Amino acid sequence: MSKESREEFKKEVADITKKINDLSCLSSDELEILEVSAKSLAYSVRNSLENFHIKHIKEEHMKELNTIIRNSIFTHLVMLSKANKGDKVCAETLQTNQKILPPYWEKCQMI
Numbered sequence: 001m002s003k004e005s006r007e008e009f010k011k012e013v014a015d016i017t018k019k020i021n022d023l024s025c026l027s028s029d030e031l032e033i034l035e036v037s038a039k040s041l042a043y044s045v046r047n048s049l050e051n052f053h054i055k056h057i058k059e060e061h062m063k064e065l066n067t068i069i070r071n072s073i074f075t076h077l078v079m080l081s082k083a084n085k086g087d088k089v090c091a092e093t094l095q096t097n098q099k100i101l102p103p104y105w106e107k108c109q110m111i
Contacts, residue, residue, distance in 0.1 A: 019089040020075070025082060034081060038074035045069050048111055 001009070023031060046066055053062060076094075083091035 016089055016093065020079060020093065023078065025085055025087065026078070030081065034077045035074060038070055038077055041073045042066065042070035
């Protein structure tokens with residue numbers, strides 16, 4: 001990839017990120033619901049990781065991992081909400097994410 005292509009790609013990614021991060025179409029009540037939902041889901045993920053954490057992840061890394069998980073879930077929930085309101089960038093991003101899921105991932109199961 002040429003330097004010009006890389007710069008163009010970076011600009012395109014920055015533009016998409018800016019559009020995704022624009023929360024003006026969501027009310028403060030909607031954002032609060034999404035945030036509480038993200039925290040609740042992240043707490044569930046965190047609890048599910050507890051045994052793995054004890055065996056493999058140092059305590060000082062867990063704070064950062066918890067933040068990454070929580071913010072990733074929040075971002076995804078916001079994109080779902082915005083896509084449902086007609087945001088084409090969020091809808092396309094979610095569709096792309098679904099297309100690139102690794103084919104070797106197992107079906108989801110209750111734990």
